[in-house]
Amino acid sequence: MTNKMLTKQSSLTTASNGANAFAVTPARAGVLAFALALQAAAFAADAPVAAPSPATAASAPAAKWNVNQPPGEKKIANIDVRTGTWMSVDVSPDGQQIVFDLLGDLYVMPVGGGEAKALTHSIAWEMQPRFSPDGKQIAFVSDAGGGDNIWVMNADGTNARAISTEDFRLLNNPVWHPSGKYIAARKHFTGTRSLGSGEIWLYHLDGGKGQQLNEKPNWQKDLGEPALSPDGKYLYYSQDSTPGRQFEYNKNSTGEIFRIYRQDLTDGTNEPFVTGPGGAIRPTPSPDGKYLAFIRRLRDASGSRTTLFLKDLKTGREFPAWTGMERDLQESWSVHGVYPASRGCPIPSRLWHGRRASSGASIRSSPAPRRSPST
Template sequence: MWAILARLLMASNTLRFLQMDNSKEKRMSGIEPNRPSFVVYLLVLALSFTGLAGVSRARIQDIPQNDAQDLEQENEKKEEKKDDKKDEKKGLPLKSDRKVSFTTDEGTWLSLDVSPDGKTIAFELLGDIYTLPIEGGKAKLIDGGMSFDSQPRFSPDGQWIAFLSDREGSENIWIMHPDGTGVKQVSKDSNSEFASPSWDPRGKYVYVSKTHFGIGPREIWMYHVDGGTGIQITKSKPTPTTKREDRTSVMGVVASSDGRYLYYAERRRDFSYNSMFPLWQIKRKDRKTGEEDTIIEQPRSAMRPGLTPDGKFLLYVTRHETESGLRLRNLETGEDHWVRYPVTRDDQEAI
């Protein structure tokens, strides 16, 4: 290769010498001489790159076949890892920079539940979940961190607590044991908001009100504790021709002890400013026949139903004048009376 390059360089020098001699004659005749040709240099460069390419091919071909296969497999694994990283969930992106400690003996608009044996209260405070003896004492943190966890509900056997959490980046239903262990995700929606979870009597399903992000009607869904896409129970738009002002929103569902009936608060029409009372009324749905009827109406709304274990009484929230209170309805006789007034004011206009 180098011998060929040397000969080409010698030929180039000879060509330059001949061109210089010719230029003298051209000057004498008044003709401007031409510049030396670069053809030879282009040939030299081309041969040089050809030689380098040949060396590169030779080096690749010199790699043993087994090593080449190993290299190819290694590259494939790297690509698979990249794909896995794209698919894996990263959860909440925020990391805590500092911790804030405080001591308190009260909270506002707490969501709480009492265990079936009547010994323990589970409640949320600032996005963390605590348990507390029913007779009072020191609260125990069972679930905390950067995620916002809320609305704990004991299962019928008291072995699980259902709650809402955004720990995977979007709000979903989760369950855990009362001591905070065994945390498990139930629903896996990526663009929904949930409210008021509750259990079916067998402890196999969790009922919940669900809507997409933003202000819109809520519908009842049920999810099996082992996961799945869920089953829709109510529809805000039962027919394609249902007008927007006739769509309903449903919240606060509870099931009867035999699982046949569902009780919930229903609001007709979406959220709006300067709404007129009543906004919410309590409905009962027969899961066997599909029939739905209104069982409690109040001038200033009725909401957030809760059943006694024997299913004979229904506790609910209503508003009197400017305050909210608790009333108890005997489902057999229809008798209705105040239990507690006032309590923490409801926020029915905002939902």
């Protein structure tokens, strides 16, 4: 992994006549509109606003500010790394490649190991890559246009383009709809505090202003980490479910901080889906739709451990799959997620993840228990 600009820091009521009332909120109206659009195989998207791509922004003329053309003197440093921290990982649908973020760039490498190839290489910060359902494109977050937006590029790193153009309510954590035509992402909202909260919005691959899928709980309790079921019926997300309306740092991690919710995208209704002591974060459906992987904090005689769990979606049974995870961020600020993204591998019995560690991290393949052969 070669030259890198030092500029980059190295550390996203209408009530029916009768007893049952159905509240039509803006988010629910958005879900209903999306469901109708899917049924009609069309989506009304506004014409996208062109933005400089991460690969070509350096050659574009600067208007007021160009992320890839900062003023001042520049220096180049050689960086050779073999480990990283807080890395989001995804696996190609054919199970042959891994894409990950490191130091603000995106890389791809064979599942079996080898040299990582840079897909992006600029001053702009790119993160949280996700393969499209057909494996031909990668969605990711980039600030090349001046703020964090959702971008898409070919799987080989060419033809990068922005599909969202937010300049204030910035975006992160993109996930593909199974149709390959839409991308859901978390939009960040702030009020009187910078910590803020989140909502999940849906964007057409051709661009546009997006469609709101749910509503933030308030201006300080976070919501994020979206995931879509393989059949496109459900949206999963994590939400700070502690009492009160204000964000607090001194939350009790042995109790319940975050819950995972499941939202029906046909009518907009949602339900608490994974709850209980130790919380539940980073929902990740298995490719076959039989399991939901998630992160939970366990406490036993050895102390508090962040643990990978699986939930059998047929029986509802929840069980630990691996205890080798490093600490999550449930007590802290979680705008870009409470834990890095992972992916259930198409290869049986594997789950890939970026393992956060205090002394460095690497990309790992964890064997799933035999009782869950498809995760």
